[in-house]
Amino acid sequence: MKHLFIDMPLKANTTINLERNLARRITRVLRFKQGHKFVLFNGKDGLFETTLTDIENGVATLGDCLQQQPAPQHTALYLALTKRDAFDRAVRQATEMGIDHIYPVETEFSVPDKLKTERLDTIIQEAAEQCERLTLPILHPHQPLKTALEQAEGKIFWADESVAKENTLGQWGSNPTTLNDGLLIGPEGGFSDTEKQQLRSHAKIVRVGLGQHILRVDTAVCVGIGRFFDHLQA
Amino acid sequence: MKHLFIDMPLKANTTINLERNLARRITRVLRFKQGHKFVLFNGKDGLFETTLTDIENGVATLGDCLQQQPAPQHTALYLALTKRDAFDRAVRQATEMGIDHIYPVETEFSVPDKLKTERLDTIIQEAAEQCERLTLPILHPHQPLKTALEQAEGKIFWADESVAKENTLGQWGSNPTTLNDGLLIGPEGGFSDTEKQQLRSHAKIVRVGLGQHILRVDTAVCVGIGRFFDHLQA
Numbered sequence: 001m002k003h004l005f006i007d008m009p010l011k012a013n014t015t016i017n018l019e020r021n022l023a024r025r026i027t028r029v030l031r032f033k034q035g036h037k038f039v040l041f042n043g044k045d046g047l048f049e050t051t052l053t054d055i056e057n058g059v060a061t062l063g064d065c066l067q068q069q070p071a072p073q074h075t076a077l078y079l080a081l082t083k084r085d086a087f088d089r090a091v092r093q094a095t096e097m098g099i100d101h102i103y104p105v106e107t108e109f110s111v112p113d114k115l116k117t118e119r120l121d122t123i124i125q126e127a128a129e130q131c132e133r134l135t136l137p138i139l140h141p142h143q144p145l146k147t148a149l150e151q152a153e154g155k156i157f158w159a160d161e162s163v164a165k166e167n168t169l170g171q172w173g174s175n176p177t178t179l180n181d182g183l184l185i186g187p188e189g190g191f192s193d194t195e196k197q198q199l200r201s202h203a204k205i206v207r208v209g210l211g212q213h214i215l216r217v218d219t220a221v222c223v224g225i226g227r228f229f230d231h232l233q234a
Numbered sequence: 235m236k237h238l239f240i241d242m243p244l245k246a247n248t249t250i251n252l253e254r255n256l257a258r259r260i261t262r263v264l265r266f267k268q269g270h271k272f273v274l275f276n277g278k279d280g281l282f283e284t285t286l287t288d289i290e291n292g293v294a295t296l297g298d299c300l301q302q303q304p305a306p307q308h309t310a311l312y313l314a315l316t317k318r319d320a321f322d323r324a325v326r327q328a329t330e331m332g333i334d335h336i337y338p339v340e341t342e343f344s345v346p347d348k349l350k351t352e353r354l355d356t357i358i359q360e361a362a363e364q365c366e367r368l369t370l371p372i373l374h375p376h377q378p379l380k381t382a383l384e385q386a387e388g389k390i391f392w393a394d395e396s397v398a399k400e401n402t403l404g405q406w407g408s409n410p411t412t413l414n415d416g417l418l419i420g421p422e423g424g425f426s427d428t429e430k431q432q433l434r435s436h437a438k439i440v441r442v443g444l445g446q447h448i449l450r451v452d453t454a455v456c457v458g459i460g461r462f463f464d465h466l467q468a
Binding site: 089092097130132133211212214215216222223225226227229230 | 450459
């Protein structure tokens with residue numbers, strides 16, 4: 001059954017008026033008919049069986065709670081601002097993979113298009129619908145790298161290209177990962193020498209590698225998160 | 235230094251005429267000047283220091299061999315034909331990550347755009363230049379899933395969504411991976427029930443998971459290859 005995100009409170013066995021955009025999408029894009037069954041989630045209350053009961057007025061009736069809302073997690077992706085397409089893909093893929101917080105980070109070599117929060121929220125919602133996750137990652141306001149490092153609660157695993165070039169995987173193994181930890185992915189072109197120095201000497205930073213090749217931002221995000229979660233599970 | 239692919243034999247301390255497209259790219263897009271130094275590779279002979287010695291006639295002089303050609307490997311990605319954008323991204327990302335053979339596979343739920351080999355070759359070349367790998371993956375002609383399975387030389391790790399839903403990682407650990415093994419990623423919408431049955435009972439197939447969420451094709455390729463190489467190294 002199709003999973004759809006809705007930004008309003010959900011409770012089993014109640015009737016709701018769908019917000020206008022969602023009602024349009026359901027009838028015009030997805031072409032649901034009266035009586036069509038689907039599932040709704042809002043990132044807070046769980047997953048609810050839903051029936052479209054009144055197309056004209058966009059009314060839906062919630063049935064049972066099919067899945068309880070999972071407990072909030074705290075894994076974070078610190079993602080250097082970079083060109084729109086790559087940033088969009090990275091945000092989508094991080095959502096699919098289950099990251100909980102996304103912190104856009106300003107760096108010296110960032111060549112960002114303007115960060116359009118609304119577009120990114122849509123990307124996040126659609127990715128969550130698609131991959132059937134019940135929580136949405138929180139997209140935080142962008143901030144300088146230095147501020148992000150100061151405010152981080154756990155360790156930050158930095159995918160450092162120079163570790164990759166040494167053809168090692170760095171310190172993944174020797175640093176037990178906790179749910180407050182995060183992953184840092186630099187911009188296209190990498191970090192500046194000054195930034196690299198700051199990162200290398202920073203107490204919260206753990207230098208890790210992602211393999212021997214230089215990866216584009218979106219690929220680095222996927223490979224990095226994969227490895228990050230492996231170490232959470234280990 | 236910029237890495238550029240060229241499809242002709244390379245030998246240290248010789249002079250070559252650059253093919254027309256590459257000569258144009260070097261002067262018009264990259265804006266190299268007379269005397270500019272860069273590196274060339276052809277996927278067969280290694281990495282060569284190069285100087286642009288005659289812009290007018292597109293002549294370049296090769297210096298030393300900077301890196302020997304690595305020995306050919308045999309890791310394979312079996313990738314279901316799917317919409318162009320997703321397929322293109324998956325091919326680029328597989329190249330960045332170091333896969334050696336890409337086998338496009340016809341499946342029941344494949345909704346392929348026409349497979350444009352020329353465009354994919356360009357994507358592969360640019361990705362290899364970007365990530366500084368010296369070999370290019372070989373893009374094989376597309377073939378039915380059944381044929382691909384018959385002709386595979388090693389085991390094929392199939393990223394099976396039902397394994398993911400069981401919230402396990404399947405059999406990655408229990409099957410030592412060799413360089414002849416491959417990874418199989420299905421189309422958007424997954425495999426058909428018939429195909430799933432074939433795969434589950436096939437001697438070469440090893441069912442594995444990629445985590446608890448349903449991943450888009452490009453994300454599945456990255457996560458899958460990451461895990462695949464982890465097990466090659468282990």
